[in-house]
Amino acid sequence: MKDYYLVLVLVAAIFAGCRADDAASPPSAVVFSGPAEIVEQRIQPSDTGPGIDPVVRVEDFHHIAVPETDSQRKNILVVYMVGSFGAPENSLQIARFAASLGYGVLNIQYPNALAVGTACLGQDECYGQFRGETVFGENVEYAVGKPGYNEASNFVTRENSVVNRVVNLLDFLANQEPSQVNPHPAYWQQFLTTDSQSPYTATNLGPAYPDWSKIIVSGHSQGGGMAPMLAMNLAEVPARRVVMFAAPNDNDGNGRSANWILQPSATPMERFWGLRHADDNTLGPQVQQSWESMGGSGSGGVGGLDNNAEVDIGNGTNDPGGAQRLVLTLNEGSAHNSTVDSEILPGVVVAWEYLFTGNGID
Numbered sequence: 001m002k003d004y005y006l007v008l009v010l011v012a013a014i015f016a017g018c019r020a021d022d023a024a025s026p027p028s029a030v031v032f033s034g035p036a037e038i039v040e041q042r043i044q045p046s047d048t049g050p051g052i053d054p055v056v057r058v059e060d061f062h063h064i065a066v067p068e069t070d071s072q073r074k075n076i077l078v079v080y081m082v083g084s085f086g087a088p089e090n091s092l093q094i095a096r097f098a099a100s101l102g103y104g105v106l107n108i109q110y111p112n113a114l115a116v117g118t119a120c121l122g123q124d125e126c127y128g129q130f131r132g133e134t135v136f137g138e139n140v141e142y143a144v145g146k147p148g149y150n151e152a153s154n155f156v157t158r159e160n161s162v163v164n165r166v167v168n169l170l171d172f173l174a175n176q177e178p179s180q181v182n183p184h185p186a187y188w189q190q191f192l193t194t195d196s197q198s199p200y201t202a203t204n205l206g207p208a209y210p211d212w213s214k215i216i217v218s219g220h221s222q223g224g225g226m227a228p229m230l231a232m233n234l235a236e237v238p239a240r241r242v243v244m245f246a247a248p249n250d251n252d253g254n255g256r257s258a259n260w261i262l263q264p265s266a267t268p269m270e271r272f273w274g275l276r277h278a279d280d281n282t283l284g285p286q287v288q289q290s291w292e293s294m295g296g297s298g299s300g301g302v303g304g305l306d307n308n309a310e311v312d313i314g315n316g317t318n319d320p321g322g323a324q325r326l327v328l329t330l331n332e333g334s335a336h337n338s339t340v341d342s343e344i345l346p347g348v349v350v351a352w353e354y355l356f357t358g359n360g361i362d
Helices: 002-016 088-100 116-120 124-136 162-174 222-232 287-293 348-356
Strands: 038-043 062-067 077-081 104-108 192-194 206-210 215-220 241-245 272-277 310-312 325-328
Touching: 038 088, 038 162, 062 088, 062 162, 077 088, 077 222, 088 104, 088 215, 088 348, 104 162, 116 124, 116 222, 124 162, 124 222, 162 192, 162 206, 162 222, 215 222, 222 241, 241 348, 272 287, 272 348, 325 348
Parallel strands: 077 104, 077 215, 215 241, 241 272, 272 325, 310 325
Antiparallel strands: 038 062, 062 104, 192 206
């Protein structure tokens, strides 16, 4: 077991050489030597579908990573969302790591120029309306019988919503010509399902939904709160897994989690996993409470009724013992960012593998 941890820490050191500072390489092939060799590309969001806003900086392009060869590639997708004001460029380490485990990875750019905590400031219902609008689009019903969301300070159209961006990005990738950065375009098609009732339309496929049964929804900070908001409010097909880093922290200012966190979840709590730092007292002081109360009374919170204990994993390498709520306690830098930055805590990559694979399930 110690040798296993050492290998992963060495992998972290490799990733540390691939930080955002040196990642301004053009949107072409970037091959990474890890457990699986990966190829990457960056795509202007507006190129993937009509009505999607363009971004100015390459740093804000969608970042896509995938194992290069068919034999290394799992039929599972990770959709990853950065925190407030962040760009996909800021999360290359963790996205590349997930791809090196065999997953296709969409490290997406989504509307995050306004922090939900700043917009809502303890206004309970604001959190759910804000996040719901960002994830599904303003006044868009994900499916028949599902609510629409609209928060006055947020302006996210159907086209710019998280779900529509995922649908259109997958459709775009599936219809690229085979290339060094996308050697097997057909791989991406499996993560979409056609449905005439879907409010989200892809350029080539038409009305469609992501096939959430094959998708791990994940994110850090604000993005880490968008992940459960999405998974909790799906329709017939729940998410394969939800992985939250330092999130969510939404609360009513009186010691109670925001109402959306307390609602029943369409994705079972047994599929929820999280990593926080014990010293995250500025941007994540109530994450622990969010995990405990998520899904409402009787749900067991993150991990479900049978797996709802928090486990101290130190610098990331302590044995999690099968737990789904993990807590870092070694502090060598930003506690909030330590969950997603292996330069702060190199051992955190051990926790990354554990979480993304669901303790080896995938």
